[in-house]
Amino acid sequence: MADKPFIARGFHGRRAAAPPGRLPPGQYETRDFPVLSAGPTPHTSLTAWDFTIRGADDASPSVRWSWDELQALPHETPTVDIHCVTKWSKFDTKWEGVSVDTLLDAARAAGVANGAFVLAYCDGGYTTNLPLADVTGGKAWVAFGYDGAPLAPEHGGPARLLVPHLYFWKSAKWVRGLTLLPNDEPGFWEQLGYHDRGDPWREQRYRGDP
């Protein structure tokens, strides 16, 4: 027994073991920050940029923030783990942004027609759908800072949605607004066969997964 060479249990080479319970099923931890974009990176100037929340029907008012107006809202600095459906997870990512709750509260106060779902839309045409419950209650942000610096364009700058409890395709880069909808409408990846909700802990990768 004392003669056995020391080989640490659980050592598998390049990938360090993640703390138990922190890695969703089928994921591995990376220290990199991969870039995944379905198209080219748009470059919208901050003077042209705005963020709009609108109701489903045309009769509903919408509410719009310029870049400066968004910056004037209370900022939060969440540190969260993120999980991409291509199986990488990254721990303790540090963001700065405005809570979607803050924006939706203002929209409600302005009389924007409420809905049970949202469709996030972006420069470049990307969309992703979420139940309202997944972007409220302190679970989602419009993020414009990452790791103490302005969010880089390839990662969604000037601003992206951050919904870390769902697979990262729900965190729409270059986000420009949310449409509140009474009924669910599939977004870009959801139309192409990805799961409607995308909970990494339930491994909801593709349509038909539990």
Ligand SMILES: Nc1nc2c(c(=O)[nH]1)N[C@H]1C(S)=C(S)[C@@H](COP(=O)(O)O)O[C@H]1N2
């Ligand atoms: N507008 C837009 N948002 C997007 C995407 C995209 O192609 N366009 N890709 C999604 C996917 S599949 C992932 S995994 C993450 C990747 O974010 P990152 O490039 O900052 O790692 O952005 C998501 N948001």
Ligand SMILES: [Mo]
């Ligand atoms: Mo992804």
